[in-house]
Amino acid sequence: MASCWKILCVLGILAVSSTNALYKGTHIGKFSTLHHDVVGDVYAIDNITIYVEGFSYDGEAPDAYFFAGNRTPEPSNRGFIIPDERGRTEVLGPYRNRNLVLRFPKTKKGQRSLNDVQWVSVWCRRFAIDFGHVKVPSNLELPQAQRASGLESDNPQLRSSSVMIADIDTFVVEDFSFDGTVPDAIFVMGSGNADASGSQVPDEKGSLNPLRKYNKKTLTLPIPAEVVGQSIQYFGVWSPSKGMLASVTFNPNTLLPPSMKSLQ
Template identity: 70%
Template structure:
């Protein structure tokens, strides 16, 4: 079964008008100086979403800052680039929604696994304008993989299928001999032998699949399926039925698509 967070978040909740899924809620930035405020969510282990971020922009050396050497913010940390990927002093913000990605340093990729706090920090005067503590037990959304597709007749293989986020998945090194001329990609809920909803190919086409040889495909989850507890992905033929399919952990925590986050 496909790995959506919870049906109440991405399934029934969406139908009932629940707010868009933002990832795992970390907490609210404390308001200490310069009107800092905002709600912080973990999109995945290297990406955070800050909703409604406000800061007056009046400090001379303020950055998004994170660290793990102390339980509370200090200068012993590192800069998180702003929403444009720049390490520049922060200007003013008024109720802005921001996507921030942890940097790659000489020591490797920084991540939420590495830090105990995230702050709006002035390095020049060593002042914390507002911060949020990262719980040690925080459950981080992450892509979920399943063993790939396999069929000998027709020849149809993929070593791994990965749900990347709530809109996108990857079929790695996909091979198909094209001998079943009405085969299509499908996903759905319930019995994996049913036709489900058609998934467009990597070009956005819904024509029957052509021949492939070890091609990795980024595919988009159909809109009509995103609010359902999806359970399978496969290659299906109207004339021959399901040629091969995979299922996913229904309890896994999937990253929200960046495109789906509130602007």
């Protein structure tokens, strides 16, 4: 396992050193600056969440909101409000070079998403004026969390309902149970063959100690820093003495969401 760790550490260093840019998701475009000094770069974090970098707006309009729609090719009143960074649908105040995470709202008809809109605007409803907008391409590649089937093993007793790569930094293992009868079992992830030991994933407390007993607990696990940015093909529970106890596989070519922690 030591040799695998050395190889993965070298690959991780190369991956980190090859780019210094913060990954923000898929770039949609820049807000056009039409009125009230609106500027900002807009990215898709996933299909229901956008990141607005360097957003500015003078806050002087009486009824302005983040607004989106698809019933007209250009911004109009035929759309819906996107809640602000606090999740509120209040009139926008002034912003100066702010970075914002905005989530599309749920309605009685379902979840609004980027798949439903042609544009995102800073829009004044009272006077029907577009202060600045960005067009959403119909072929935009949207990052998405990747969910796999659950872990499963009868000897030892090991189960989970699913495993998800939530973003480039985070795994979520849902309803995880483990009887603890393999004393050197650990979480691992890697690329290539799932029979390999891969790189150890710390547990939900950040510990690299062997796994204890679990009973239907949902775990949020960090992807090791040295392998962030690499293609992830499998996640599993591995034992140095018994090998891979259970694993799931992922499509390594899926575009994952950026780290929410790094954007906030």
